[in-house]
Amino acid sequence: GAGVSQSPSNKVTEKGKDVELRCDPISGHTALYWYRQRLGQGLEFLIYFQGNSAPDKSGLPSDRFSAERTGESVSTLTIQRTQQEDSAVYLCASSPVGGFYNEQFFGPGTRLTVL
């Protein structure tokens, strides 16, 4: 079946503009994660959704970042008033249950460039 999909694949925006990134998880996966990868750095956890539970937002770097998820489907990551330091690849992942040992399946990422 289809894997995790993300759109757009590339986004170039001007400093100060808002951007919205989309993630479609694998059907049936209850857990969804967003990560950020800055150039030359590791993956940085941003936010985690599990079913109808309150999301774990502890990784969001500032209040300019927010994310939503409708039920167990699509999620959107919104960055308001983008800054140049927001330039990164944003990765989405999903897993079937959100249990401790479950494998996370990653999307192809969205490369965001803030000019």
Place this chain on the structure above:
Amino acid sequence: AQRVTQPEKLLSVFKGAPVELKCNYSYSGSPELFWYVQYSRQRLQLLLRHISRESIKGFTADLNKGETSFHLKKPFAQEEDSAMYYCALIQGAQKLVFGQGTRLTINP
């Protein structure tokens, strides 16, 4: 704080030579560790997890709690092993904490 360290950003070995990608961690509890791999133009994907004690594509990794390490090893490197490798640790319920990654290049 929980942390994963991969000391080598770049590693280059010849085909047929042994490979070891280093990973050290700091974690206060009982860790669950993983290796993820990203081949060129492909998605990040799970390579192996320590609880499974598995060998995938000839790679193995042993958790050494005394040295707080989880090094990835392969006795004979192949060209198709060239990729970006990430060591990761489960923190709390679900958050994967990743190292900075090591780019492995296998020379013919």
